[in-house]
Amino acid sequence: xxxxxxxxxxxxxxxxxxxxxxxxxxxxxxxxxxxxxxxxxxxxxxxxxxxxxxxxxxxxxxxxxxxxxxxxxxxxxxxxxxxxxxxxxxxxxxxxxxxxxxxxxxxxxxxxxxxxxxxxxxxxxxxxxxxxxxxxxxxxxxxxxxxxxxxxxxxxxxxxxxxxxxxxx
Amino acid sequence: xxxxxxxxxxxxxxxxxxxxxxxxxxxxxxxxxxxxxxxxxxxxxxxxxxxxxxxxxxxxxxxxxxxxxxxxxxxxxxxxxxxxxxxxxxxxxxxxxxxxxxxxxxxxxxxxxxxxxxxxxxxxxxxxxxxxxxxxxxxxxxxxxxxxxxxxxxxxxxxxxxxxxxxxxxxxxxxxxxxxxxxxxxxxxxxxxxxxxxxxxxxxxxxxxxxxxxxxxxxxxxxxxxxxxxxxxxxxxxxxxxxxxxxxxxxxxxxxxxxxxxxxxxxxxxxxxxxxxxxxxxxxxxxxxxxxxxxxxxxxxxxxxxxxx
Numbered sequence: 001x002x003x004x005x006x007x008x009x010x011x012x013x014x015x016x017x018x019x020x021x022x023x024x025x026x027x028x029x030x031x032x033x034x035x036x037x038x039x040x041x042x043x044x045x046x047x048x049x050x051x052x053x054x055x056x057x058x059x060x061x062x063x064x065x066x067x068x069x070x071x072x073x074x075x076x077x078x079x080x081x082x083x084x085x086x087x088x089x090x091x092x093x094x095x096x097x098x099x100x101x102x103x104x105x106x107x108x109x110x111x112x113x114x115x116x117x118x119x120x121x122x123x124x125x126x127x128x129x130x131x132x133x134x135x136x137x138x139x140x141x142x143x144x145x146x147x148x149x150x151x152x153x154x155x156x157x158x159x160x161x162x163x164x165x166x167x168x169x
Numbered sequence: 170x171x172x173x174x175x176x177x178x179x180x181x182x183x184x185x186x187x188x189x190x191x192x193x194x195x196x197x198x199x200x201x202x203x204x205x206x207x208x209x210x211x212x213x214x215x216x217x218x219x220x221x222x223x224x225x226x227x228x229x230x231x232x233x234x235x236x237x238x239x240x241x242x243x244x245x246x247x248x249x250x251x252x253x254x255x256x257x258x259x260x261x262x263x264x265x266x267x268x269x270x271x272x273x274x275x276x277x278x279x280x281x282x283x284x285x286x287x288x289x290x291x292x293x294x295x296x297x298x299x300x301x302x303x304x305x306x307x308x309x310x311x312x313x314x315x316x317x318x319x320x321x322x323x324x325x326x327x328x329x330x331x332x333x334x335x336x337x338x339x340x341x342x343x344x345x346x347x348x349x350x351x352x353x354x355x356x357x358x359x360x361x362x363x364x365x366x367x368x369x370x371x372x373x374x375x376x377x378x379x380x381x382x383x384x385x386x387x388x389x390x391x392x393x394x395x396x397x398x399x400x401x402x403x404x405x406x407x408x409x410x411x412x413x414x415x416x417x418x419x420x421x422x423x424x425x426x427x428x429x430x431x432x433x434x435x436x437x438x439x440x441x442x443x444x445x446x447x448x449x450x451x452x453x454x455x456x457x458x459x460x461x462x463x464x465x466x467x468x469x470x471x472x473x474x475x476x477x478x
Contacts, residue, residue: 065201065209065470074170074474077197085205113206 001143001166006125009142010039013123014046016140021090024055026118028089032107033062033078036095038157039125043094057084061093066106080110087115092140096155098124101136126153126166172471176288176295179304180345188350192314194467195460202238202463212241215473218266220276221298222248222259222283227434227458228298228307232275235465241473244271259283260290267293273472276300281338294472302336302398308433309342311464313350315457316388319429323350329382331357332392332414332441335364336399339433340392344371357382358414361403379414383421388429391416391442407440417443421451429453 001009021027024047031040037060044058059082064075093107104122111120123140128147145168147153152169156162172187180188201209217236221229229245236243246266248254253262263274273294276284281301288295299305313323320326328347334340334356347354348371355374356363368375376382383389394410404410416430430442430452438444447454 062197064197065211067211070211070474074471076170077194079197080200109210113204113208115205 003164006164006166009125010042010046013125013140013142014043014050017043017047017092017123018050020121021092024051024057026088026090028057028059028084028086028091028117030059030061030082030086030091030093030107030111032093032095032103033060033080034076035097035155035157038160039096039155040094041159043123057089059083061107061110063103063106063110066110068102068106082114085115086111086117088118089115090119090121091117092121092123094123096124097126097128097153098122098136098138098141099128099131099153101132101134104136105134125155128153171475175472175475176284176297177306177468177472178284178288178295178297180306180309180342180349181304183306183346183349185349188310188313188346191310191464191467191471192317194471195310195314195464198238198466198470199460199463201466202459208238208240210240211470212236212239212473215239215273216242216244216271217273217275217469218244218246218271219298220246220263220266220274220278222253222276222278223299225277225298227461228277228305231458231461232296232298232307232465235462235469236275238462239466239469241273241469259287263287263291267291273469294475296468296472299338301338302341303338304342304345305338305433306342306346307461307465307468308339309346310468311457311461312339312343312390312431312433313346314460314464315431315453316429318456318460319453320387323347323352326352326388327355327386328352328388328390329355329357329376329386330390330392331379331382331416333362333394334358334367334392335362335403336395337392339390343390344373348372355382355385359404359410379416380420383416383424383428386428388431389416390431390433392433393435394437394441407437411440415439415441415443416446418445418449421446427451431457434458 031037062078062080064077121139124138125142127141127144129144154167156165158164173184174182275296275298277298278300281303283300284295284297330340355376357376432454436442
């Protein structure tokens with residue numbers, strides 16, 4: 001996926017989000033740290049050109065403390081920043097790659113500690129099909145791909161890596 | 170991303186990178202403590218025993234709260250009311266507790282080096298919560314965290330440690346930590362309460378005049394006079410100590426600048442610190458206590474991740 005394709009996909013996902021969440025009044029967008037946040041920043045950037053920026057509730061969630069693999073190694077910590085309650089809100093979790101589903105499982109647990117959402121949806125840029133280890137599926141998908149378990153999907157972002165690209169390694 | 174050590178026995182054994190990692194991790198835990206649900210499931214399969222052979226209010230509650238916020242299982246042990254009173258040795262007590270499958274030991278003991286002794290003989294990770302007159306590493310870490318939060322960084326900051334240096338494990342841990350992180354340290358107090366070779370041993374300044382120390386510093390960490398550890402009188406009376414080395418409002422107001430006041434607690438009000446200083450906006454004392462939980466969560470989290478790898 002090159003820069004142009006990535007841009008178009010992000011635009012499409014933004015419109016799909018708006019289809020289901022017309023005015024965003026009761027909607028909360030949450031990017032998952034560390035790499036989902038670059039993707040959610042783009043989505044939110046697009047949304048701001050479509051709706052009143054004041055109506056967008058956008059937070060960032062670090063799931064390190066909720067991981068199920070603390071015993072096999074520690075991970076880098078990132079900032080969690082959710083300056084509002086998610087009680088009775090419609091939450092859209094945003095991450096770059098959906099693979100085993102374990103990150104999203106942890107994110108759901110973490111999210112519930114901030115209140116009881118009315119609904120939780122999942123938006124991902126890349127869905128690695130047929131490799132789930134938990135029963136978790138995305139509601140908004142940029143691109144679905146089939147890949148071997150030994151392969152890696154890497155999403156590069158301009159602000160972090162100097163280019164916009166999705167690569168299968 | 171992990172500590173270079175398996176135990177936290179003292180700041181002496183830590184690298185500057187370890188200290189940085191603990192403080193950065195604590196920042197994230199402090200955010201957890203502001204949430205509606207102040208608890209994360211991170212250590213839910215870890216069992217921790219709090220072994221307190223010496224009295225404690227803050228440290229014990231703080232550790233216990235930190236463990237509970239991390240969802241660890243905890244057992245509390247105090248020397249009074251246990252078989253230690255019947256003459257059971259420290260090693261026997263701990264081995265008996267560990268045979269019930271305990272992963273970590275948080276320990277306070279009146280004998281300096283007790284946790285180091287245990288670390289040589291048992292497999293569990295040990296956190297020193299104060300050993301005699303040696304070290305109290307988590308106190309120094311939370312002091313550093315509080316200074317960093319208030320002043321931005323430790324590098325180049327001027328910290329005065331004032332009072333009973335001789336008997337203070339808080340002082341020793343603080344000196345190790347501040348020097349490792351590039352802060353400047355002055356030790357102040359009466360000559361009888363300052364070890365003779367401290368200047369040479371730690372590359373710190375020594376000041377016998379309280380006013381001069383306060384004029385020099387950005388932060389004054391005032392320590393408690395530890396009468397329980399003084400076998401012989403080292404100053405003539407508390408009243409005299411208070412007159413010469415007590416930090417009071419009049420003295421602070423006459424400095425011409427606002428310095429930060431810290432105290433590890435418990436305070437002897439009216440002796441080393443006056444109430445109108447301890448309870449003022451200049452004082453970080455209650456912030457120190459608040460930060461203590463986040464810092465201890467960071468230490469337990471990092472050691473638990475380390476010990477199981």
